[in-house]
Amino acid sequence: MTDSPTTTSPPPLRIGVLLFPGFQALDVFGPLDVLNVLSWSTNTPSPTSPSPTPPISLALLSTTLTPISTLPPSLPNALSQSILPTATLTSSPPLDVLLIPGGWGTRAPLPEHIEYIRSVYPSLKYLLTVCTGGKLAARAGVLDGKRATTNKNDWEGVVRDAPGVEWVREARWVVDKSTAKGDSGVEVWSSAGVSAGVDLMFAWVESIWGEEVAGRVERVLEFRRWREGERDPFV
């Protein structure tokens, strides 16, 4: 029996991004634009060069399908942008990866979002948090016993409210591959504030698709990566 190369292609990596009112725009669109450019090649295999790496799918998750705004609820005169979710928390497709951005909006209780994180976490392969997105993951309890970092502007507040997490202050990003909390090996990748999410996403992409692919995306975005997760220029 001979299989054609295409039948042995890896399954798509299903990525979701959790949106809430007052999310930080760059927390979302920094990492996402790395994935956008990555998808130009991974999602477009050619007959002569079938993709050796998994293609990706993306769901933008919110409580409803109504456009969702970056406007910080407590700053009504701030500039903001609105984007379209593609799925609701109750109609979310199965996910391998959940990315949680931060922002002013994380100061709200967000009970539906917290419950969603708690319920989806055990089925994930990767949890990625950017900035104060780590606060939401911590609030859901899924970071307890894990090493993680978060932004440096709101550091004391985040750490005080989540004493069960092994917070790493001196880090641009942190990877925890332990199996604490009885999960079956969810890798938790957490970054420092806002722009650090792009460095985290590049490191994550490199870990799955390899250095050459990450380097290609880097050149398209003309992005100057910070390559040392354990060092942080903003500490």
Add this chain to the structure above:
Amino acid sequence: MTDSPTTTSPPPLRIGVLLFPGFQALDVFGPLDVLNVLSWSTNTPSPTSPSPTPPISLALLSTTLTPISTLPPSLPNALSQSILPTATLTSSPPLDVLLIPGGWGTRAPLPEHIEYIRSVYPSLKYLLTVCTGGKLAARAGVLDGKRATTNKNDWEGVVRDAPGVEWVREARWVVDKSTAKGDSGVEVWSSAGVSAGVDLMFAWVESIWGEEVAGRVERVLEFRRWREGERDPFV
């Protein structure tokens, strides 16, 4: 006669962003998140600290008010996101600043966008282009005789199609304050590819609101600025 401090506040700086199908997400949301964070202070003056710098307004411009997607038209399987415009090209509010992003979408003719650039340009104080956004400005003729740069991945094509522009290859961004083309001193700020747009926006913000304000935004975004416009790590 004694005026209260608020009556002497400067007028808002009116900023527009030109959107088209297949714009590059980070070309827009990198610079915009600098402005978002800036607006937390400039658009929220307190009685004890009236804003010494102009507040800002933002229009997201497209041909219609329909959500507009980053999907490259020729890459239908790519990942993408859709955002909401706030004004159309024909109902655009008066602008002081126009930001033109780049992306795959610039390969389309975009006649309405080109005509819009041409018509709004004489009334601007600042034109900001990111990445291949410079190609659209060049196509509208408003860069002729001006110094400008663009991304390094599509360099040859952009330069070949716009021989009237003084293209600067070795640059992260370029500022042209000349009054070529008979305009009454529109400052043209152009950046290299994608992420360079954030460096450009920081430099522009610093030129208007000062170093202290730019530094505060920098720390919120934990963004590592590239401060040398005339040098380019991606040449």
